[in-house]
Amino acid sequence: MERVIEPPVLARHRETNWSLTAAFVVMVAVFAIAPFVLYPVFLMKALCFSLFACAFNLLIGYVGLISFGHAMFFGWASYVTAYAAKSWGWPPELAIIGGTAAAAVLGIVAGSLAIRRQGIYFAMITLALAQMLYFFALQAKFTGGEDGIQGVPRGHLFRIFDLSNEMTMYFFILVVFLAGFLLIYRIINSPFGEVLKAIRENEQRAISLGYKTERYKLVAFVLSATLAGLAGSLNSLVFQLASLTDVHWSMSGDVVLMTLLGGLGTVFGPVAGAFLVIAMQNYLAPFGQWVLVIQGVIFVVCVLLFRRGIVGELAQVLRVQL
Amino acid sequence: MFEIFGIPSQALFGQLLLGLINGSFYALLSLGLAVIFGMLDIINFTHGAQYMMGAFAAYLLLHHIGIGYWEALVIAPIVIGLTGVLIERLFLKHLRKLDPLYGLLLTFGLGLVIEGLFRNYYGSSGLPYQVPEALQGGRNLGFMFLPNYRAWVIVLSLVVCFSTWFAIERTRLGSYLRAATENPVLVRAFGINVPRMVTLTYGFGVGLAALAGVMAAPIYNVSPQMGSDLIIVVFAVVVIGGMGSIMGAILTGFALGIVEGLTKVFYPEASNTVIFVIMAIVLLIRPAGLFGRSA
Numbered sequence: 310m311e312r313v314i315e316p317p318v319l320a321r322h323r324e325t326n327w328s329l330t331a332a333f334v335v336m337v338a339v340f341a342i343a344p345f346v347l348y349p350v351f352l353m354k355a356l357c358f359s360l361f362a363c364a365f366n367l368l369i370g371y372v373g374l375i376s377f378g379h380a381m382f383f384g385w386a387s388y389v390t391a392y393a394a395k396s397w398g399w400p401p402e403l404a405i406i407g408g409t410a411a412a413a414v415l416g417i418v419a420g421s422l423a424i425r426r427q428g429i430y431f432a433m434i435t436l437a438l439a440q441m442l443y444f445f446a447l448q449a450k451f452t453g454g455e456d457g458i459q460g461v462p463r464g465h466l467f468r469i470f471d472l473s474n475e476m477t478m479y480f481f482i483l484v485v486f487l488a489g490f491l492l493i494y495r496i497i498n499s500p501f502g503e504v505l506k507a508i509r510e511n512e513q514r515a516i517s518l519g520y521k522t523e524r525y526k527l528v529a530f531v532l533s534a535t536l537a538g539l540a541g542s543l544n545s546l547v548f549q550l551a552s553l554t555d556v557h558w559s560m561s562g563d564v565v566l567m568t569l570l571g572g573l574g575t576v577f578g579p580v581a582g583a584f585l586v587i588a589m590q591n592y593l594a595p596f597g598q599w600v601l602v603i604q605g606v607i608f609v610v611c612v613l614l615f616r617r618g619i620v621g622e623l624a625q626v627l628r629v630q631l
Numbered sequence: 632m633f634e635i636f637g638i639p640s641q642a643l644f645g646q647l648l649l650g651l652i653n654g655s656f657y658a659l660l661s662l663g664l665a666v667i668f669g670m671l672d673i674i675n676f677t678h679g680a681q682y683m684m685g686a687f688a689a690y691l692l693l694h695h696i697g698i699g700y701w702e703a704l705v706i707a708p709i710v711i712g713l714t715g716v717l718i719e720r721l722f723l724k725h726l727r728k729l730d731p732l733y734g735l736l737l738t739f740g741l742g743l744v745i746e747g748l749f750r751n752y753y754g755s756s757g758l759p760y761q762v763p764e765a766l767q768g769g770r771n772l773g774f775m776f777l778p779n780y781r782a783w784v785i786v787l788s789l790v791v792c793f794s795t796w797f798a799i800e801r802t803r804l805g806s807y808l809r810a811a812t813e814n815p816v817l818v819r820a821f822g823i824n825v826p827r828m829v830t831l832t833y834g835f836g837v838g839l840a841a842l843a844g845v846m847a848a849p850i851y852n853v854s855p856q857m858g859s860d861l862i863i864v865v866f867a868v869v870v871i872g873g874m875g876s877i878m879g880a881i882l883t884g885f886a887l888g889i890v891e892g893l894t895k896v897f898y899p900e901a902s903n904t905v906i907f908v909i910m911a912i913v914l915l916i917r918p919a920g921l922f923g924r925s926a
Contacts, residue, residue, distance in 0.1 A: 598750040
């Protein structure tokens with residue numbers, strides 16, 4: 310049986326890391342210039358979803374677990390952040406920490422249930438748990454039901470930076486995104502990350518080597534959930550809104566699509582995938598339901614023809630790690 | 632009119648009936664998923680869309696060609712089942728040697744395509760479908776009012792479920808099928824065309840979904856997203872039952888429908904989530920599912 314992801318050929322060689330450094334420098338440079346050229350709100354949304362997709366990729370790309378319910382962490386955190394900032398008047402940094410922590414707790418609960426089964430069952434369980442949260446959000450008082458939580462104040466970061474200024478907000482999002490991105494990179498290249506990859510390749514072998522794989526999987530799940538929550542918290546401040554869209558199953562589908570399109574298990578793939586999908590949703594919005602059709606077609610084409618995704622294929626052609 | 636646990640009998644039995652109806656659909660759909668999973672090792676994420684296509688097929692047959700419910704009950708599953716055969720031949724066949732997760736991603740994508748296309752042409756609002764004339768009205772059983780059509784749905788679904796169980800567990804064809812599930816290579820060596828059997832199995836599972844769709848058309852409105860919300864509940868049903876056994880899928884489906892109905896009577900706020908809560912509890916106590924073999 311083939312592995313879940315097809316890692317690029319040279320993935321193991323440390324000396325090819327120059328390609329990662331170069332790509333990282335290019336990415337930072339592009340993001341630093343971008344807001345002067347493109348609409349900042351679009352970029353902020355894309356950055357939030359990039360972080361979301363990177364967090365998701367941590368689970369599918371490096372542990373081989375496919376979650377179809379990651380919207381629950383994104384959406385849950387976005388509700389908690391929005392509520393804390395609006396109803397309790399928390400400053401943005403605390404509201405974000407609160408939302409992220411809420412996602413982490415939810416990650417512990419959902420993770421300890423979901424890792425009891427593997428493969429497709431794992432996907433179905435996460436999807437079902439997310440749907441449960443969706444119904445909860447629909448009925449609970451504090452989420453505002455169909456209306457969501459609107460008019461969330463962005464506030465002043467550390468009481469100094471006024472986040473209602475689009476540029477200030479953009480660079481704040483960029484800094485958090487880069488921190489999250491580097492943290493994920495650090496995790497997958499740590500001894501802990503090596504164990505995760507071992508579990509992905511051959512769980513039985515990892516168990517026989519004495520690793521408590523359940524525990525590793527749970528920690529990876531919680532880390533992924535937490536970072537997805539961070540992305541959701543940021544997103545709710547960008548749009549000053551937390552709504553049912555954030556917890557709907559189609560949001561979970563979107564993040565799977567972003568990661569698949571960019572390249573499962575690649576470092577930069579989720580970012581590229583997120584930008585492409587967000588751009589597509591943005592520019593094709595006037596065509597209504599065709600967006601859904603096109604997204605579905607991309608799924609099919611990726612699975613049949615480009616299982617490495619765009620960045621994965623690129624890395625393959627250039628014979629470098631990306 | 633009398634009361635049980637302080638609940639009027641009409642309300643209690645009415646919700647029980649609704650629960651049985653929902654249970655019929657859970658059973659038919661999880662049965663289809665289990666049959667497909669047994670042969671193809673994939674979870675058919677397109678299942679919800681195919682259920683929706685069944686309902687639409689009935690609607691379109693009636694409104695464009697004037698073909699009624701009874702014919703649609705036969706035609707729609709065959710036509711939609713054939714599209715399933717096509718999907719298996721065109722796409723799923725190529726994924727056989729890959730990780731089953733790719734099958735999941737592909738069928739999820741196909742589901743999006745189908746739902747998107749239908750939403751494009753028919754919008755998101757529901758289209759009405761008349762209950763066939765012979766089954767209109769209902770009868771008063773004394774303790775509750777039983778609409779004829781709903782009774783028919785429960786009976787038909789029971790018949791279809793148990794015929795499928797019989798065909799798979801008790802006939803020669805079914806024994807080939809079970810053998811091919813266990814060891815396809817060996818069964819092929821005996822001269823049985825396993826790839827064709829896989830294709831037909833997928834077509835059959837899809838046909839079951841479409842049949843459920845036709846049966847659902849007069850009860851719920853026919854709408855493009857009718858499948859996607861239902862199928863997530865069915866996934867939870869499948870996790871609870873475990874996909875190891877055909878009978879398990881049927882029984883779990885009906886049982887959970889009834890539990891959901893009862894929840895609507897006693898604690899309506901939880902009726903949407905009760906199946907997911909049960910799933911969580913089952914995962915804690917018996918991770919392989921009630922009827923499942925541990926993987």
